[in-house]
Each structure stands twice: as C-alpha cells, then as structure tokens.
Amino acid sequence: MTQEPIIRTRDLNKKFVRDEFEVDALINANLDVHRGEFIALMGPSGSGKSTLLHLVAAMDRPTSGSIEVLGQNIATLSESAIARWRNHHIGFVFQNFNLIPVLTAHENVELPLKLTHLKKGERHQHALTALKLVGLEDRTGHYPRQLSGGQEQRVAIARAIVTDPDLLLCDEPTGNLDARSAQEVLTLLARLNKEHGKTVVMVTHDPHAAHFASKIRYLEKGELLPEGEVPEEWRSAPTASDNET
Amino acid sequence: MAIPLSYNLRNLAVRRTTTVMTSLGIGLTVAVLVSVLSLVEGLSSAFQSSGHPRHVLVMRKGGGSELTSIIQRSQFLEAIKFRPTVERNAQGEPLASPELVQTVNLPSKEAPDGMNLTVRGLMPIGREMREETRLADGRWYADGRREAVVGSSVAARYPDAKMGGKFKFGRGEWVVVGVFHSDYPARNSEIWLDANQMAADFGRFEAFSSVLVRTRDEVAAQALINELETDQRLQIEALPERAYFEKQTSSGDVIKYLGTFVAIIMAIGSCFAAMNTMYAAVARRAREIGTLRVLGFSRRSILVSFFLESLFLSLLGGVVGVILVLPLNGLTTGVGSFVTFTEVAFSLRMSPGVIGAGLGFALLIGAFGGLFPASNAARKQILTALRQI
Numbered sequence: 001m002t003q004e005p006i007i008r009t010r011d012l013n014k015k016f017v018r019d020e021f022e023v024d025a026l027i028n029a030n031l032d033v034h035r036g037e038f039i040a041l042m043g044p045s046g047s048g049k050s051t052l053l054h055l056v057a058a059m060d061r062p063t064s065g066s067i068e069v070l071g072q073n074i075a076t077l078s079e080s081a082i083a084r085w086r087n088h089h090i091g092f093v094f095q096n097f098n099l100i101p102v103l104t105a106h107e108n109v110e111l112p113l114k115l116t117h118l119k120k121g122e123r124h125q126h127a128l129t130a131l132k133l134v135g136l137e138d139r140t141g142h143y144p145r146q147l148s149g150g151q152e153q154r155v156a157i158a159r160a161i162v163t164d165p166d167l168l169l170c171d172e173p174t175g176n177l178d179a180r181s182a183q184e185v186l187t188l189l190a191r192l193n194k195e196h197g198k199t200v201v202m203v204t205h206d207p208h209a210a211h212f213a214s215k216i217r218y219l220e221k222g223e224l225l226p227e228g229e230v231p232e233e234w235r236s237a238p239t240a241s242d243n244e245t
Numbered sequence: 246m247a248i249p250l251s252y253n254l255r256n257l258a259v260r261r262t263t264t265v266m267t268s269l270g271i272g273l274t275v276a277v278l279v280s281v282l283s284l285v286e287g288l289s290s291a292f293q294s295s296g297h298p299r300h301v302l303v304m305r306k307g308g309g310s311e312l313t314s315i316i317q318r319s320q321f322l323e324a325i326k327f328r329p330t331v332e333r334n335a336q337g338e339p340l341a342s343p344e345l346v347q348t349v350n351l352p353s354k355e356a357p358d359g360m361n362l363t364v365r366g367l368m369p370i371g372r373e374m375r376e377e378t379r380l381a382d383g384r385w386y387a388d389g390r391r392e393a394v395v396g397s398s399v400a401a402r403y404p405d406a407k408m409g410g411k412f413k414f415g416r417g418e419w420v421v422v423g424v425f426h427s428d429y430p431a432r433n434s435e436i437w438l439d440a441n442q443m444a445a446d447f448g449r450f451e452a453f454s455s456v457l458v459r460t461r462d463e464v465a466a467q468a469l470i471n472e473l474e475t476d477q478r479l480q481i482e483a484l485p486e487r488a489y490f491e492k493q494t495s496s497g498d499v500i501k502y503l504g505t506f507v508a509i510i511m512a513i514g515s516c517f518a519a520m521n522t523m524y525a526a527v528a529r530r531a532r533e534i535g536t537l538r539v540l541g542f543s544r545r546s547i548l549v550s551f552f553l554e555s556l557f558l559s560l561l562g563g564v565v566g567v568i569l570v571l572p573l574n575g576l577t578t579g580v581g582s583f584v585t586f587t588e589v590a591f592s593l594r595m596s597p598g599v600i601g602a603g604l605g606f607a608l609l610i611g612a613f614g615g616l617f618p619a620s621n622a623a624r625k626q627i628l629t630a631l632r633q634i
Binding site for chain 2 (some may be wrong): 039079083
C-alpha cells in the first residue's frame, strides 16, 4: 500500500509499575496500519497486544515513543480533546460487550450519538440503521439481559460503528462467545471491513479469529514482531494469507 | 451533550431498595425541617395577619404587654379618648376602647395542668371596633353578668371553654354563652367578657390594662403615636396594633432555632447516607463509567451525571419528607407567647415557601452527599475503571 498509514507508532514503549517492580508492557513497537486493513494482533496473555490497542484508542498514554492516529499525534491532546477525538474517529468493541444494562439495545447504540450535533430523529434513525446492519432490528427495545452473548456483542458492534468512525478497535471480541456466536461476530467484522471499508484492528489470542483478518501481527513479551515473522508456537495455526487465498 | 437522564433514573429504579432506604432517611430529615417551618409559618401567619392598620394600642411605658400595663381612667379620658386624630363612629362617639386584660388557667388535652389564656374585658365600643369578628355559635355575653364568649381556637382546644362550659375566674364561675371567630387569627385565642363585670370582680374600677384606638388614617395613627410618646407626663407607649402582634412572632423563635438545629444535625447524617449510596453506585458501575469514557463522554459529563443522580435521589427524599408532613397541615396547636405569657393557638401551615424550603434542603443534602462520589467517578482512569468488576 502506498498511502499514508492511518496508525503509525514508532518506538512505542509502555511501562507499568506494579508494587515496586517496573514491567515493560510494550517495547519499541513500530506499527503501520493502512486504511481499509483488517489487522489482527496476536499473542499470548501479557504479550502487550491489549496495551498497544489501548494506546491506539488513546485510553492510555505511552511512556515514550510516538503514536499518530489519522495524522493526529494523540499523545499531545488534552483529556477533553481526546474524548471528542475518540467519539469522532474510534469505535471500540470490548471482550465483555460493556453495554449499559439499564438502557435498551437502541439506547445503547444511540449513546455515542448524544455527543454529536444530530437531532433526536436523526440519532434514532442512525441507531436503527446500525442495528439493521448487525441484524438486530427486531431487538431494539430489548435490554442487554434479554439478549444472548452473541446478540450483545452485535449490539456493541452497532454502537461502535454508529458514529461512522474511521477505525474499529476490537479487544478480544469473541473471547466470551460460543463458537457459533464468535463466527457470526467475526463474519460481521469482516463484512464491515470488506463492504463498508472500515479499518479494523482486532486483538485476539484465537488463531481461528485471526484467520478473518487480512494481516496478522504477533507480539511476544511486549515486543511487536516484524511483519511476516511468526513465533514458533503459532506456526501450525492458520494465517491471514490462508484467509486471503 | 450530557449522558441521558434516563440512565440515572433507571439506575435509581434498578437498585430500588437502596434508593428507597436512602430517600426515606433524607425524607425524615426533611420532614423535621418542614414540620418546624410549618409551625413557624403558622405562628407568623397568625400574628402577622392580625391587627387593624388604623388601630393604635396604648399601654404603660415599659409594660411591654397588656397584662402588665396599667392605664388610669383619668389618663384615658383626658389624654387619649378625645384627641382629634381619633376616629368617631356614626353616633359621634370616639372609637377608643379601654380594655382589661387578665389570664385564666384552663386545662386542655395537651396540657392537663392547664395553660394560661388571655381574658379581655370589653366595653361595647371595643366590640364595635372589632368588626372582623363575628359570632360562630351562641350569643354575645350580656352586660353585668358572668358570661363569656370565647375565640374559636379556645373553644376547639379547651373542654371547659366549649359552649355551655363553665370556668372559675375572679370571684365566681363564668358561663360560656358563645363562640366568636375573627379574621385576625391571634384574636381567636382570647376569651371576651363584659369589662364592667370583670372590673367588679377584680376591683379595678379606676384603671384599665390598655386602650385600643382607631385613628382617621394611617398617617394619623403615626401622629397619635408620636404625640403620646413625646408627652413625658403620660408615661405611656403607643404602637400600631399590627406591630404589637408581629412582636409576638418571636415566641416561635425557640422552636425555629431548635428545630433547625436538629434538622441540620440530621442532615449531616443524611449527607453521609447519600454519600454512601452514591459511592456504592460509583463502585458498582465502574465499568460503565469506563465504557462511557471510551465512547467519548468527558470527565465533566460523568461528574454531572452522577451529581444529578444524587440530586434526584435526594429530591425523592424531599418529596417523601413533604408527604410525611402533609397530614399535619392545618393541624391546630398552641404556643406560649413570651410577650403576653398566654397561649396562642395557630395552625401548621405548609405554604409553597415551606415546601420549597424543604425540597431545597433535600437538594442541598444531595449536593453535599453526591459531590465527592461524582468527583471520584469523574477522576477514574479509563483502564482502571474497565478492569473493575
């Protein structure tokens, strides 16, 4: 790809202090993600994949290094500017769905639109469209407790895409789902990438889930391995190129 | 735009047990304050809406109250009755009423040992000057007989003062032959008799307690007051009848200060209850807070949202408090006046102002109780919040 990457990290580091110990969660990560890509970040627990995703979503600040998302150096933004930026440009999908239990599916999806200048009717229509896109137009009035895990995650995806963000960031989106629901969610993410041109960055430790991505990057002990390099233990797993063929 | 209010209202509904318990706690505090304010409002209303705008009350200088005041008959005739500022009736008689004031101790249900009540001996002109007063039951007393007509508040609260009732006063037993009702609430706590019969019983033929004078207009009233007070020979004080009644509202000050003090102590406790509830809510909904932040809601939105939730909670408590006191609205009770040393009956009055003060007090509790938890919610780091269970 020749165009400028929409995510560019250079020598990105993140250290955590646990008790008296300093832990290197991410070490000199250099990542380029281009518009329209579906990239999977893979690695075992504690490899730093979620840390990298959180830094891209500006949910955390790096210890050192640079991070540019959509041409914006997000490390320099104020708290309130980051909040606005996140609302406009990022859709985030959580492993635990994180729907607001007291709001209906429609209200959950409409929630990010409250921060836009859309009128009530427009917000309603946008939320309905997003729910239709994930195949849940008949569940608009249901509360999260009245939905299955797969349906909850699809509502969460509808909430993530309702503002038409540039980037869809997914943190283990199938981690709490059964195989069938996971398949539905992954198919949906792939469709959003292919048919709607959404750039998707997905963290997973499930090789089957990673198979849906167009590119897989591996992390090991906080280090992002160079593109194409696959750690020994993942060699038998399906690769993104399998998916492309 | 802020986090939708439905988010807060539904959360209050979801944890309904905590919501009900906390709002009940706040409600009891508000109930105490609203009760006290209703008492004070009722008392103020009884006194402040009493008195004719052109009436001037004349008493001995330094007496302070009619009970301890003495006006000599000669003073009345020579210095007060025939002043040009004094209004006259159709017959040309000056509207100046010399009056005798005493107390009688009567038992009531609330005070079986008895309470002091004002007994007022009136000449016919005195009754004429009280046109706002009318008979509610029975008849007026006959001159020269031991008969009494009692105010409606007295008849309602004292068994001996009901129609046909008898009480000992002076040298004999007096029979209640009528009940009057005055538009000036303070008058309804009095017992009225024939002044001459009362003077005979007490041997007070040459002295009265006070004189009530009606002037031609309010300017004349002030002129009369100035004339009487500047005349050093008389040694009398004069004041508008309304001011005399208003002075008696100070009788409610003790109730007001004590009640407010108790309400404030209770409010501190309620603040902690609200704070505890809100801290628990913030802890329980940490992941939701993290999610809202990820969706783009600012720290300020989170702060406002949880602060409003605390206000809703306390407002609910305020409404509960007002509802708890509502049955007491209009209930008649009495208070000892520090000016007349007698009881004045009045009704608890839950005016819009009192209800507003109660709800405002509840909101204040909610504001203090909710500020710290809301600020705690707003200060949470996104990742820390998301990791909390």
